[in-house]
Amino acid sequence: MLRYVSNKVTVFLTSRVYSTRSHVGSTISSNSWTTVVTALAQSGVIDALHAAVELLNDGDKPDDASALIHLLRVSGNNGYVSLCRQLHGYVLKHGYVSKTRLSNSLMRFYKMSDSLEDAHKLFDEMPEPDVISWNSLVSGYVQAGRYQDGLCLFLDLHRSDVVPNEFSFTSALAACARLGILLLGACIHSKIVKLGMERGNVVVGNCLIDMYGKCGSMDGAVLVFQHMEERDTVSWNAIVASCSRNGELELGLWFFHQMPNPDTVTYNELIDAFVKCGDFDSAFQILSCMPNPNSSSWNTILTGYVNSEQSSEATLFFTQMHSSGVRFDEYSLSIVLAAIAALAVVPWGSLIHSCALKLGLDSRVVVASALIDMYSKCGMLKQAELMFWTMPRKNLIAWNAMIYGYARNGDSTQAIKLFNQLKQERFLKPDGITFLNLLAVCSHCEVPMELTLGYFEMMVNEYGIKPRVEHCCSLMRAMAQRGEIWQAKRVIQEFGFGFDGVAWRALLGACSAGKDLKAAKAVAAKMVVLGEVDEDEYVYIVMSNLYAYHERWREVSQIRKIMREKGVEKEVGSSWIQEQNFAMQF
DNA sequence: TTAGGGTTAG
Numbered sequence A: 001m002l003r004y005v006s007n008k009v010t011v012f013l014t015s016r017v018y019s020t021r022s023h024v025g026s027t028i029s030s031n032s033w034t035t036v037v038t039a040l041a042q043s044g045v046i047d048a049l050h051a052a053v054e055l056l057n058d059g060d061k062p063d064d065a066s067a068l069i070h071l072l073r074v075s076g077n078n079g080y081v082s083l084c085r086q087l088h089g090y091v092l093k094h095g096y097v098s099k100t101r102l103s104n105s106l107m108r109f110y111k112m113s114d115s116l117e118d119a120h121k122l123f124d125e126m127p128e129p130d131v132i133s134w135n136s137l138v139s140g141y142v143q144a145g146r147y148q149d150g151l152c153l154f155l156d157l158h159r160s161d162v163v164p165n166e167f168s169f170t171s172a173l174a175a176c177a178r179l180g181i182l183l184l185g186a187c188i189h190s191k192i193v194k195l196g197m198e199r200g201n202v203v204v205g206n207c208l209i210d211m212y213g214k215c216g217s218m219d220g221a222v223l224v225f226q227h228m229e230e231r232d233t234v235s236w237n238a239i240v241a242s243c244s245r246n247g248e249l250e251l252g253l254w255f256f257h258q259m260p261n262p263d264t265v266t267y268n269e270l271i272d273a274f275v276k277c278g279d280f281d282s283a284f285q286i287l288s289c290m291p292n293p294n295s296s297s298w299n300t301i302l303t304g305y306v307n308s309e310q311s312s313e314a315t316l317f318f319t320q321m322h323s324s325g326v327r328f329d330e331y332s333l334s335i336v337l338a339a340i341a342a343l344a345v346v347p348w349g350s351l352i353h354s355c356a357l358k359l360g361l362d363s364r365v366v367v368a369s370a371l372i373d374m375y376s377k378c379g380m381l382k383q384a385e386l387m388f389w390t391m392p393r394k395n396l397i398a399w400n401a402m403i404y405g406y407a408r409n410g411d412s413t414q415a416i417k418l419f420n421q422l423k424q425e426r427f428l429k430p431d432g433i434t435f436l437n438l439l440a441v442c443s444h445c446e447v448p449m450e451l452t453l454g455y456f457e458m459m460v461n462e463y464g465i466k467p468r469v470e471h472c473c474s475l476m477r478a479m480a481q482r483g484e485i486w487q488a489k490r491v492i493q494e495f496g497f498g499f500d501g502v503a504w505r506a507l508l509g510a511c512s513a514g515k516d517l518k519a520a521k522a523v524a525a526k527m528v529v530l531g532e533v534d535e536d537e538y539v540y541i542v543m544s545n546l547y548a549y550h551e552r553w554r555e556v557s558q559i560r561k562i563m564r565e566k567g568v569e570k571e572v573g574s575s576w577i578q579e580q581n582f583a584m585q586f
Numbered sequence B: 001t002t003a004g005g006g007t008t009a010g
Helices: A002-024 A033-041 A045-057 A065-077 A081-093 A100-112 A116-125 A131-143 A147-159 A166-179 A182-194 A202-214 A218-227 A233-245 A249-258 A264-276 A280-289 A295-307 A311-323 A330-343 A346-359 A365-377 A381-390 A396-408 A412-424 A432-444 A449-462 A469-481 A485-494 A501-513 A517-529 A537-549 A553-566 A580-584
Strands: none
Touching: A045 A065, A045 A081, A065 A081, A065 A100, A081 A100, A100 A116, A100 A131, A116 A131, A131 A147, A131 A166, A147 A166, A166 A182, A166 A202, A182 A202, A182 A218, A202 A218, A202 A233, A218 A233, A233 A249, A233 A264, A249 A264, A264 A280, A264 A295, A280 A295, A295 A311, A295 A330, A311 A330, A330 A346, A330 A365, A346 A365, A365 A381, A365 A396, A381 A396, A396 A412, A396 A432, A412 A432, A432 A449, A432 A469, A449 A469, A469 A485, A469 A501, A485 A501, A485 A517, A501 A517, A501 A537, A517 A537, A537 A553
C-alpha cells in the first residue's frame, strides 16, 4: 500500500519538478532525513521535497515527527495538495497520529485548503489536542465566516481541561464582533482581565477595540484604547473604524489627528466615515490627497453611493475609477453589480460579467453572488441559474441570492425546491435571510398557508432563528392575502413588534391589498398613536386610495386636505436615462 | 522554544 501511495507521490512530484530542476540544479547530495530537513528549512525546496519522497519510497522512516512537519509545511505552502493528503495517509499508517504537533500541522494544511471539515475530523481523532489544536480550529471557523461554530468550539475549549491563551480569546472576540454579541464579548473581556492578559498584548487590545466598536459600544472601545500600554497602527485604525461605524465622525477625526503614522487603512476609514454621513466631497478630498490610495479607497466611495441608493452616481464613479487606472478587485465588481441590479440595466451587467471573466474574478464568491443577484433582478433567471450551478464553491450567500432570484420572479416552486436542496447540504444551513426570501415567496405566490406557517416554525424551532420584524411582515402579508387580517394583527403582538412602525406599515399594506377598509382604519389609528404618520405620505395615500375604492369621496377629500396642510405630498414619479457613457468606457 | 494558533477597511 505504501509503495503504491509513494509511487503516486513520486509521479505527482516529478510531473511538476522537471521544468524547475534544470534552473535550480540539485542541491541534495546525500539523501538522509537530516540533510532533507535542513534543505526544507532553508532553500532548494523542490529538490528537498523530491529527496524526501525518495526516502519515503525507500521505506526510510523519519526519526521523529519534525521531518514530516517540515515536509507538510513546505508542500502545503507550495500548493502540493495531493502530496499533503498522501502524507496524512502515511501519518495514519505509521502511527504518528498521537504526535500533537504533527496533527496540528495537518490541521493547518486542511485549513489552508478550505477543508475545515477534514480539520475538524482530525481534531476529533486526536488523543490529546493541545491549546494550539483548539485555537487552530476555532480560528479556522472564524476566518471562514462560521462565527457561531467558532464560538461553540471556543466554549467547548472552556469546558475542557486545556487552558485557553491569548490566541483563543482573539479568535473568539473576532467572532463576537462579527455577530454583534456584546454580552459574550464583554464576558470574554472580563475573563481576559482576570487572567491578566489585557496588558502587554497589543493584539488582544486591538481585538477588544474592534469587538466593542462592532457591537455598538463606543465607550467600551475608547476605554480599552485609553488603557492600552502599547498601541500599534492596528489599534489606531480600530478606534478610528469604531468611530466611523458608530457615527462619531468628529471623535474619529480627533483620534486621526493624534495618530503618529496613519496608513492606507486609516485614510480609507476616514473616507468611510465621511461617506457614511453623506459628505462625499470630503471623501473625494481625502482620496485625492492621501499618500497611497488602493482599490479599497475607491471601493469605499463606490459602496457609499450604493448604500445611499445613488446607483447612477455609483456607475459614473465606476467609470471614473476605470479612467483613473484603478485596478478593479472582486469588491469593485460586486459593488457596481449591486448598483446595476438596482438600475436593472442588463447590458451594463453583461459588461461587468465580461470584465470579471477577463480579470479571472468571475468564480469569486462575492462576484458570482452579485452576478446571480444582478441577473435575477433584471429578470434573467436562466443566466442567474447558469452562474449558480457553475460556481465551484457555493456559500450561503450564493444560495440565498438564487432563492431570492426565484422569489423575486415569483417562481415559488423553484424557490422551495432549491431551499429543500440547501437543507440537504452537509456544511451549510439556512439563516435568517434564507427564511426571509422563502417567506417572501410564500407571501407573493399562492403557497398554502400550512406550508408558510411550517417554514416559519421550522425557522424558529429547528434552526433556532429569532424572527425579525421582516419575517413577521412576510408572514402577515401571506395571512392578509387570504383575508386573515386579524390573525396577522395577532402576529405583531405575539412576537413583540407592537411598537414597531414597520410591522404596522406592512399590515396596513396588507389591508390595502385586501381592500379591507375597516381593518385599515384600525391599523391607521394605531399608527397615529405610535406617531408613525407625520412626515410619511404612505398612510395618507393608502387610506385615500381605499376610501376612493369604496367611493367614500368625502373622506378622500378630507385626507387630501390634511395632506396639503401638513405638507406631505405624493412623490412625483421619477425615471432614469441610461448614461451611454458608461458603456462607451469599455 | 527553528516545527502548530491571533487583530484593523469593503
